[in-house]
Amino acid sequence: MTSRNAIEVKDLVVGNGDVTAVRGVSFTIPQGGRMGLVGESGSGKSMTALALMGLLPMGWNTHGSVLHDGVDLVSQSDKALSSRRGRTISMVFQDPLSSLNPVRRVGDQISWVIRKHTGVDKKTAEQQTIELITQMKLPRPEQLVRAYPHEISGGQRQRIMIAMALACYPQLIIADEPTTALDVTVQKQVLRLLNGAAHDRGSALLMITHDLPIIAAMCDTVAVMYAGRIVEMGPVAEVFRNPRHHYTRGLLDSQPTMDNIALDGTSRLVSIPGMVPPLHDLPTGCAFNPRCAVATDKCRAEMPELSGDTLKSACWHPVPNSSEVAAQ
């Protein structure tokens, strides 16, 4: 039994008894699709990723359903999840230096993944490793496989991580801030590589980042998370050109880009006042209401649900879209 979607998340709740980091999140990524998950620290985006991977810290548990490859990951045993990780679903972490094993050669780390999941012999796995490293456009693959993580640059390490994530042709790759630890000039190369490699393998991509331009460049759909919930979701172009939620609008406006700043030092960025509420002390109603300029009593009392056709947003007083503005 195989479903046509790479992953179907329904009403995902992640908590540890005291706090709930993810409060009912649902989304679907079709086979080969690309979704971006945007949010600030504390929004629950990384917890969502870890829950999908079955890698939550001790004491945290998951409710809801996560359909992937015909099974519900939430009800799977640790052992079953472990045999999936790296095979049908894999992850690229933010900081390659702390996620690679420092005392093993990088080549051995990649070929170990291949051997564990496909059962090929050592020699074949090593050969495939060299092919992978070559695909990652890394120089002198034969020598590089013998290097330890500390001996290579940050960009090279992240490419090794990507090679490892791609090794078994997974249906879904989760990338959690894959380029934040890298130099800006290397960022583009790594993104391009991840983009191409996922495309070649037909893998779906879940890109988790707070960087809107990266989502715009890589994804077809985007979900904006705030305080554990998705507040807006839809096709990237629609969400970024015509956001209906005031939080999304604020995020877009607070980006210093060449378009919204005067380069003579006179302009001011629009900033969202206040800060992300702590998980143990969420406001009632819409979690964004204390920072929202148009919040009313209704926003403070009732929590809005996601609604809409292609673009869904959870807001009682959505930002008027440009066609409505033009009509007035």
Added chain:
Amino acid sequence: MTAVTPFPADARPLLEVRQLSQTYNLRRQKLLAPRPTLRVLDTIDLSVRPGEAVGLVGESGSGKTTLTRMLTGVEKPMTGNVLYDGLDVWTGGEAHRKLFRRSVQVVLQNPRSSLDPRMRVGTSLLEPLRSLKIEGDHAARVLEVLDQVGLQKSALERFPHEFSGGQLQRIAIARALMPNPRVLIADEPVSALDVSIQAQVLNLLKDLVRDLGLGLVFIAHDLSVVAYTTSKVYVMSSGRIVEVGKPLDLFRNPEAEATRSLVGAVLSVETGLAGSALT
């Protein structure tokens, strides 16, 4: 909104480095050969005036951090001069060096690691006055500075873990302002912060430069953040300053290879949606 600069553009530089070079000795490779050397800074000229914000950009390894160490007097240059208020910091005498130390303050990238987790914020704020042996009404100064960075008085009794990243960076800025400096050096002050908070901190830095007439040296790798905050940008590559100019000119007509690669690395939502960002 028109920019009012009460500080004339031709004012004398507050902090200046002239023909600064620094060479590090590396580990000996052969027993009898001289130790190999690495030139990390090569004839750098840079200056900042009161009420002026200058940016310093470059890839990692370009020498930004070493230059910061020189500007703050943590490291002594091998050749060249560091001048504060026109007088050399290293040969200008003890009194001048003391003045320099209190007048040039730093804000670091990650406030979670630059503030002592076991110290109440109030104590942290007094620390620079204590270590620089500055006399005066400290309590009044603390309140004044809190007001400048937009924090409540109640913050003083709390510990760093009780704050969010953006508030902590405000506290770090407040601590830097305590000894009443004239130059602020900010090393990647927003790259550890959330997007919606970055704008708040950038606006605060801009206000401080305008209202207090501070000189600001803003170090970052993200050209669009630097362009927003500063009016003059120095581009560094391999220990040299390869290009200086207004942010607008650098963006429109980058000349040096390093500038071009930094400009090319800037991603924007618009180019992303147009599908041209990764080509």
